[in-house]
Amino acid sequence: MASLPMEVDQEAGDASSTFVLAMGNNSDGQLGCGIAEDDDDKVFAPCELHAFDSVNIRSCSSSLKHSIWLSYDGLVYTSGDNDSGQLGRAGKRAKPFKIDSIEHMPVESTAAGNGFTVLAAKLDGRLMGVGRGDRGQLGMGGADRDDKERVKFSSALDEQLLNLSAGESHCIALCRSGKVLAFGENKHGQLGVGDFVSTATPKPVPSLSSRPVVQVSCGAAHSLARTATGLLWSWGCNEHGQLGLGDLKPRFRPEQVKAMRVSRCVDVAAGNRHSLSISEKGLAFSFGAGGSGQLGSGGIAEAEPYPKVIEALKEIGTCLQIAGGHSHSLAVVLNQESLRENLYVWGLGSSGQLGIPRENLYEKKLSPLPQKLRLDPSLKIVSICSGPLSHHTFLIVSRAAGTESRGGYPGTARESLSPRASLGPFRHSLHTAIDADELLHALRSLKGSEGIQQTALVKAVGAAFSSVSVLNASFRRPSPLGTTAESSGVDLLKVRKAYHTLVFEMRNADLINTLGRATVSICDELAKQRVPTDDPETLCVFLVLFENPLLLAEHRTSLFAGFHVALQRLTAAVLSLPKDSQKLLFGWLKHLPSEYFGRVVNVMQQYVTYVLTQPGQNQSDVSAAVMMLQTLWDANAEMDGILPEWCFQSLAISQSADLQEHYRQWQQQQSLVFSYCRYPFLLNAGAKRRLISFDVELRSQVASQELWAKVLREGLGAPEHAFQRALVYRVRREHILSDFCGQLWWRIENQPESLCLPLTVDFVGEHGIDAGGLRKECLHLVLREMYTKTQIFAELDEWPGLLWFRPPSEHDKVLSVTPPEQTAHDETWVEHLPEIAGAIVGLAVYNAIYLDFRLHPLMYKFLIHGLANHSIEDLHGLHPSLYRSLTSLRKHDIRDLCLTWSVRLPGANEDTALGGRPRSADVQQDELEAFIREYAQAVLYAGDMEQLRGFVEKASVCMAVGPAFRLCTAHDLELLICGLPYLGDFKDLELSCKYANGFHPDHPVAKMFWRVVHGMSEIWQRKLLLFCTGCDRVPILGLRALNFVLSRSAVDLDHLPTANTCINQLNLPEYPTEEMMHARLHAALEHYTGFGFA
Missing domain, CATH: 2.130.10.30 (Regulator of chromosome condensation 1/beta-lactamase-inhibitor protein II)
Incomplete structure (x- = not known):
């Protein structure tokens, strides 16, 4: 070394x-x-x-x-x-x-x-x-x-x-x-x-x-x-x-x-x-x-x-x-x-x-x-x-000692003359590179030493870690020697160990400060574009620098105060690299465990957070950091997404008070103004929900004005009464599927502007005003009955719990019944079940309602990108076994397989002829690719492309797709519809809980309840959510945003807890012991089958 x-x-x-x-x-x-x-x-x-x-x-x-x-x-x-x-x-x-x-x-x-x-x-x-x-x-x-x-x-x-x-x-x-x-x-x-x-x-x-x-x-x-x-x-x-x-x-x-x-x-x-x-x-x-x-x-x-x-x-x-x-x-x-x-x-x-x-x-x-x-x-x-x-x-x-000299020259054997005379690895040694093993040995041997040796160590570390040439030459694997598109030759694990020893094991303030100053110095040199980029070997320094723990939030503030200067210059240096060099630099990380690429993203995320939280923030620093994250996002996309989307989402930007102003500027297409909305990957689903809500509010106002104008123009009775008919869905619980779907289809066909109004539901014969709970309950009940009675959807064999369309022959058409009085109802809804299902999903997004409706993730991709953007690779996510079987056909002579154009689609009870060909027609060798393509397409569309197209189109209509929606990815849409897939900490739910009918945070029964809940496994906690809210998923803003209510119930102690899912309320009797509460609550959750149990 x-x-x-x-x-x-x-x-x-x-x-x-x-x-x-x-x-x-x-x-x-x-x-x-x-x-x-x-x-x-x-x-x-x-x-x-x-x-x-x-x-x-x-x-x-x-x-x-x-x-x-x-x-x-x-x-x-x-x-x-x-x-x-x-x-x-x-x-x-x-x-x-x-x-x-x-x-x-x-x-x-x-x-x-x-x-x-x-x-x-x-x-x-x-x-x-x-x-x-x-x-x-x-x-x-x-x-x-x-x-x-x-x-x-x-x-x-x-x-x-x-x-x-x-x-x-x-x-x-x-x-x-x-x-x-x-x-x-x-x-x-x-x-x-x-x-x-x-x-x-x-x-x-x-x-x-x-x-x-x-x-x-x-x-x-x-x-x-x-x-x-x-x-x-x-x-x-x-x-x-x-x-x-x-x-x-x-x-x-x-x-x-x-x-x-x-x-x-x-x-x-x-x-x-x-x-x-x-x-x-x-x-x-x-x-x-x-x-x-x-x-x-x-x-x-x-x-x-x-x-x-x-x-x-x-x-x-x-x-x-x-x-x-x-x-x-x-x-x-x-x-x-x-x-x-x-x-x-x-x-x-x-x-x-x-x-x-x-x-x-x-x-x-x-x-x-x-x-x-x-x-x-x-x-x-x-x-x-x-x-x-x-x-x-x-x-x-x-x-060797003791060997007598011989040959044509004199000589005598000698003892080892000096304990300092180690030959060491002389051949092909790297004279200006850090060897990680030697560095660690030197550091650990000098740990705790003082005086000249410690001073020399600090000086040596400063010189080495401030040199672009040295870091480009250092921490290299012994073989292969060069760089390729797949490998930089840098052993990043050794880099990480070296930094860990320098910063955390040595515990030397002078050493850390020297390393920090060296980091600022080398980043400054890189930012001045003095680094040639004509060969990949000059880019290795960036990989080493991104492993520096002084650049990470959990260490940098307490260890080195100048970290933000180093990050600002490092960001400028990377952005100044040619696109090909950037692609190569981050492409190296594709072939390593994702944690190394994640480290780079994390460093830049921490920098964005730091800049945004400083008084008098420098807008140019923010925009540079965001552009750097854009570069990383693009690299991740080219690497087939080795990091999930959430790694790129900035909490600081998503929670920024300026987000709505950035959205307004972006909407107005002010191209010269920097806007977060130009980089939607930075925004989490919660931020996008805020922007969609902003869109919804504006659209609702416009739709309300248009509807009033239409009512007045057509003169259909009293304007207030006509407006109410267009606004409110009147449904009977015993006929909820027919009532709601008939009214929804009538609005889609005759009054589409009313879909942009807030969804309002009135249960016939029941008193109450829909403040959000009734419409959530209504949509849940409608989807449950649609699933059980129409069988339009089926659960995927290889993905338990996830739904996809069933082939059309399996649909059970539900007969329409007499609609409730004073409603606009279209009895032809039974012929449009896929479209109505899509419309319900769209209404849920528009009205910020979470559904217990688990579609396969591919459906969200179709909703975002449309049906045109699909390939046989999508089949791999939907039916992995079928995908492997189809693609394996390319390895065989199909004349030996006796394939015909008649196939049995998943979930179907009868065969389907592909591509309009005769059922008994054999598949020829030159038709194999067409057979694979059409088979995959038939499975993706469940044998009927029109039903899937209808679902997607009506979902888009009812979402009233606006600019904010265009910021969403397929994963964002899934979160907007279903909520977070993970539970989070139930202590957040306790902190945000509201109490009613005599309960309060210090009430003994309330305290006992929370002890029981915190002791539950995740499965039982999910059951509790499902019991109280109708959905076991968490809102995208977390459990704190659930508006959970714990209410005292005055019933006898032999009664089980009940729930009002429309307002996320649990009605809990005052059980005297924790054991009784545990037993009663588990009994209620165990036997819960859906709405109406209370």
Whole structure:
């Protein structure tokens, strides 16, 4: 976890001993093994560097004439030519010696160029340099010709460097923040800053901004960068095709190597004029100059502009490491058969850099194909090192303790020399990414610590979590490496665990504040549209940020006060993304558990609530948050609704006092005015009921005026009497179905404007004024009798409790009886039962009456969208078994099934001929799709499309569909008709309860009643609702809106409780004990069968 260690040491622990083998040109002592007396400056057999007998070497860097070694303790050793002071010390040159002047400052990374050395400090990431600076290659602002051997320090950098790579006269630096800096010579565009101007001051590489770069490598005059998702970028000199871009033109800005996009890189290396990479599958690729065989293709090529697989290595096994020198290459390969790791070398070997004797080289100079370097089998290669100007090679190897040295070089086994010398996962490590497991280990090991370590931890977290590049590179799954339309590669579970540990387990106020400030900082950067969107890897940061618990309501206010600033900027950043990027970003969440997408929606909902509840709310912030929710709503629709509708509904907006004004503006189509009603998914069913009620009130006024005008115009008797006849339904309980349906059908046919008046019912022979209870009771009784006597509806076999139309042959026509006096009645209603059923549903919506009438959800879809919007997929929800049977026909040869066009529809007692074809006609293979389509349609329409169309049309007429209704979804309509499907908390019912006839909240019997009710199971609580209200569903505004009345009954104690469902009243005798009340109440509920039991 290289982003977080800054001053937090993650390398402590037991380690194996390492030692260094060297081979190749040693004319200036660059191998560090001394110069032989026979003046042979070439070493063809790997030799051990005994200068490191007591030192564990972590890495090596080399140039043409000097070399650098870095120990695990951060100490730097150098040897070789020192004409420019590049060794950073005086004294012997042929053997490695420590740079004493920086011994107090541990080093994180080293790089060697032509006559210069650059270093990055471990503690603060400061740039250090020594040697030639005439071309700005030290990054110190200019050449420093005084005291060349003195290591110089940069003080101008704000960035902390993590990894360095040097070419002949330029350097590329990877910072802990993920930024890529460049300095030095720029003759060929190798700095990647967009021009050919050299610079002595480190400058950011703009094209790599925000990209998850994890590795950089310099050739002599070209540069490479690899991202966490395995993309390869190249720029600079390209005269031999070393950029892999398919041509020989130089580039002064990084360009993606498209040829490696599919393969995805896990390691890259640059030689002098050639480049090497390893794909995710372990294939080695090479491109660029091959005149010395350094491409490993078996031939000699001056230029190869396309990356090509090194076939010889592919046949051997999986490539694990790769490195390039001036004109040679080397790789560690895991053999498929022996499962051993071996070193393979190829290219120029005339200086011994391959470790192969001259006689084994082509023309004693080179090896165009990889050759296995024979090493002691007890050795394990830790790292392979060379450089773009180097004609020599270093191997960092380890050997088990107690193993005797053998082979062509001397060596002795050693004990583990330092408890800090852990090798760790060196290969393919992500240098600028947060590894969740390492982060959690570091945090938990430092929990409760104080002082320097705790300060370092806070600082490291702030730096990492404020960097777009770092978060884009972090928390990635090991495989597959890249991003696809289905997967971002980010392990969101690990992200959530990391945040949970940072915020809740550490319990450190400084850490939380630092994380909060980092969150604001990174959101600000994203909002300024500095993030490139040309590749999906730059979008991963958004997934990580949405998991931040500081953005959630239950944590943010108490933990971090600036959360709203971060949310405002994060919202702006997401909205500024191109539509394709938004679609991809949220599309990733489709393939994960819905809780992750729900987290994003929840964060934005909380932000909307916060903004709306603040005094002097900023309308632009509200509209931005709403537009963000619109984006999420659209994404959810494209993901087939992985989140239910209620997740997007905003309680703050639904309860807003400004909702009616927003509705008015929307009605008037004021396109330039922001209105909540443009985003109906934000409104819950309660808010839509309010708007529908507003519509109903206006329409009732207009209908009343029209009806009065009609009565006066036609002069049919006294106007008041005629108006009352049109307004009031007079029904007899014993003939309620006939009376109500006849009068309703007459109004539909002759006086449709009266349907827009409030429904008023008068039960003949009974005293009372309809204040809402009588009409509710009437509709319930009518529907109950329609269901039991006409059998127009049937219960679905696979959905118990849900109703659908029965095929027409099953309808029992009910004979009309003499209507009550002084009523307008149409006896033909018996021929229009489907239309009347639809009209009753419409009247219930218009008059805000909840019905105990459970239609299948598909019916509400038809009521909202019409009959045209249906498909065979709708059959899956209605008759799942039949759907599976029909669609399975496509897998069979129907000639073997003997299918005919005559079928038996669900609920029917006789067969139906589909599509007007003869009943005995066989279904042909080319008619199969038509058969499936017509069969499905016949089932959906219950064999008669006209009855379903009549139901839908008359429901729409009686709903008096207005603008507010258009805001409703099918689910909203179901709630408006049936109420909420879940009970909620019965304590809400107790709080809103009204008391009558001597009962009050503190009455002992009332208290006893509520104890009994709260102890009931959900089944019995539903029975209580059904008993008292005629419906076991809850109003859309909850139990508080039920207007429940508990009334004292003066009957004897052996009587059961009774109910007046028209006013939601329970009449309860004063039972003396809780046991008696429990028994009597359960008896009443158990034997209740419907209206009239009281």
